[in-house]
Amino acid sequence: KSDVHTAEPLRVCVTGAAGQIAYSLLYQLAKGDVFGQDQPVILILLDIPVMMGALGGVAMELQDCALPLLKETIATDDPKVAFKDIDLAIMVGAMPRREGMLRKDLLKANVKIFEVQGKAIDEVAKKDVRVVVVGNPANTNCLVMSQYAKTIPKENFSCLTRLDQNRAQAQIAARLNVKNTEVRNVIIWGNHSSTQFPDASHAKMTNGDSVTERTVQKRGAAVIAARKFSSAVSAAKAICDHVRDLWNGTKEGEWTSMGVISDGNSYGVPDNVMYSFPVRIKNRKWEFVNGLSVSDFARSKMEATANELVEERDTAFQFLSTE
Ligand code: NAD
Ligand code: LMR
Numbered sequence: 001k002s003d004v005h006t007a008e009p010l011r012v013c014v015t016g017a018a019g020q021i022a023y024s025l026l027y028q029l030a031k032g033d034v035f036g037q038d039q040p041v042i043l044i045l046l047d048i049p050v051m052m053g054a055l056g057g058v059a060m061e062l063q064d065c066a067l068p069l070l071k072e073t074i075a076t077d078d079p080k081v082a083f084k085d086i087d088l089a090i091m092v093g094a095m096p097r098r099e100g101m102l103r104k105d106l107l108k109a110n111v112k113i114f115e116v117q118g119k120a121i122d123e124v125a126k127k128d129v130r131v132v133v134v135g136n137p138a139n140t141n142c143l144v145m146s147q148y149a150k151t152i153p154k155e156n157f158s159c160l161t162r163l164d165q166n167r168a169q170a171q172i173a174a175r176l177n178v179k180n181t182e183v184r185n186v187i188i189w190g191n192h193s194s195t196q197f198p199d200a201s202h203a204k205m206t207n208g209d210s211v212t213e214r215t216v217q218k219r220g221a222a223v224i225a226a227r228k229f230s231s232a233v234s235a236a237k238a239i240c241d242h243v244r245d246l247w248n249g250t251k252e253g254e255w256t257s258m259g260v261i262s263d264g265n266s267y268g269v270p271d272n273v274m275y276s277f278p279v280r281i282k283n284r285k286w287e288f289v290n291g292l293s294v295s296d297f298a299r300s301k302m303e304a305t306a307n308e309l310v311e312e313r314d315t316a317f318q319f320l321s322t323e
Contacts, residue, residue: 009040009071011086015117016093016135017045017075018055020229024236025090030062030070034244042072046082047093079120086125090239091117091145094135096230104315107137111316114141118148127152130246130284133159134239138192139259139274140312144320146261146274155285158246159259161188161196161276163231163238168198168216187278187292188257189267190305191312194218196276197301202292249282255289256281267294267302273309 012029014022022045028034030043043062047055052075059075076082083089095109114133121129129152133142142159146152168186173179184204189197198216223231245256255278264271266288279286294302 007039009042010035010088011042011044011084013044013046013082013086013089015046015082015089015091018047018051018058019092020232021092021134021235021239023058024233025092025239026058026062027065028236028240030065030067032069034240035247037069040069040071042074043070044082044084044086045073045075046079047075047077049077052077079117080124083117083121083123083125083129086121086129088243089121089125089129089131090243091131091133091141092135092239094141097136103137107140107312107316108319110135110137110141111144111319114145115148115320118145121145122149122151125152129156131157132239132242132246133157133259133274134235136192137312139276139309140316142259143261143272143274143313144316154261157261157274158242158286159192159274159276160235160239160242161192161257161259162242163235164188164192164196164198164216164219164276165257166234166238166241167219168200171215172200172203184254185278186257187255188216188276189298189302190276191309192259192276193305193308194221195305195308197298197305199298201295201298202278245281246284246286250280255279258286260286263288266290268299269302269306270310273306273313275306275309 014026016022026043030041045055045059055075059073062073097106135141138159142157146154146157165186165188169183170180172183186203187199189199194217196217242258250256257276257278259274259276260279262269262271262273262275269275278289280289
């Protein structure tokens with residue numbers, strides 16, 4: 001394979017770049033796992049001022065990988081430098097939940113961050129930038145960011161539920177004793193929280209036991225309990241899967257789940273929340289997979305997670321500055 005790459009480099013910003021997810025993610029982005037072996041990239045790393053020393057170390061390590069596709073690495077604590085002319089932002093940076101912190105306190109700290117970053121991306125990024133939000137609470141942070149980036153279409157924003165989808169897929173495959181890749185079209189509905197509804201009823205392999213929902217819903221907490229840190233390698237892998245599908249499209253006959261803006265007309269989900277739906281992707285645009293049957297049981301679960309998102313949204317907007 002030739003080492004001469006003629007394509008214009010993609011400008012990709014990763015926030016929270018000195019953190020643990022980014023440490024796994026950056027290498028995969030830089031070595032061609034996501035955008036392909038012919039697509040050079042410029043990585044722009046954003047973190048907060050106290051992390052600049054550590055971030056410099058991450059930048060050194062990326063350089064030391066001597067990767068053919070990595071054209072430049074820029075480390076900064078200024079969102080306007082980080083988002084300048086970018087094609088893609090992967091928003092991993094967020095304030096972690098500390099012991100004793102209420103969900104409301106976490107929401108308050110984080111939505112402020114995403115308000116500031118939404119305004120900055122609106123000002124300096126390319127207008128067709130794609131934004132993927134990972135930092136928790138991912139769905140509501142994503143909604144807030146899209147709300148403050150007024151000149152960027154809301155459809156360009158999505159949040160990560162692919163880790164939940166991958167978890168569900170792996171659980172089902174283990175039960176059926178088949179390869180992970182043989183299980184397709186598992187759906188994650190709603191919030192990336194314990195109210196999410198993992199739905200195997202439309203999965204392609206349905207001839208065996210289906211996964212119990214609680215395994216997937218509580219998996220994030222189980223990893224934290226075991227590792228004392230939240231999931232990182234699996235989160236980074238899921239981000240790569242999400243972005244690869246966003247860039248290259250979903251396969252024929254398949255769909256994927258991601259948190260996207262609701263339109264009030266799909267599966268009874270209220271308007272204007274970032275809700276995880278099954279989507280098909282083509283030319284970097286997603287569309288809802290419509291017309292799937294929904295049982296009464298599924299309907300009640302889908303409503304419960306929608307209610308939580310509406311509540312989160314309303315609480316978040318109480319904390320934010322009036323527009
Ligand atoms: P981490 O604490 O190791 O790293 C977070 C980084 O973000 C830190 O370096 C921190 O300094 C930085 N940061 C904080 N505020 C920032 C700001 N305003 N701008 C830029 N950077 C900022 O955490 P991690 O393990 O890498 O996880 C990051 C986030 O991803 C957490 O919110 C975690 O809960 C979430 N997460 C989401 C999923 C998902 O599936 N959606 C999965 C796993 C983790
Ligand atoms: C996960 O699903 O692993 C994380 O979102 C858990 C967390 O709270 O960071």
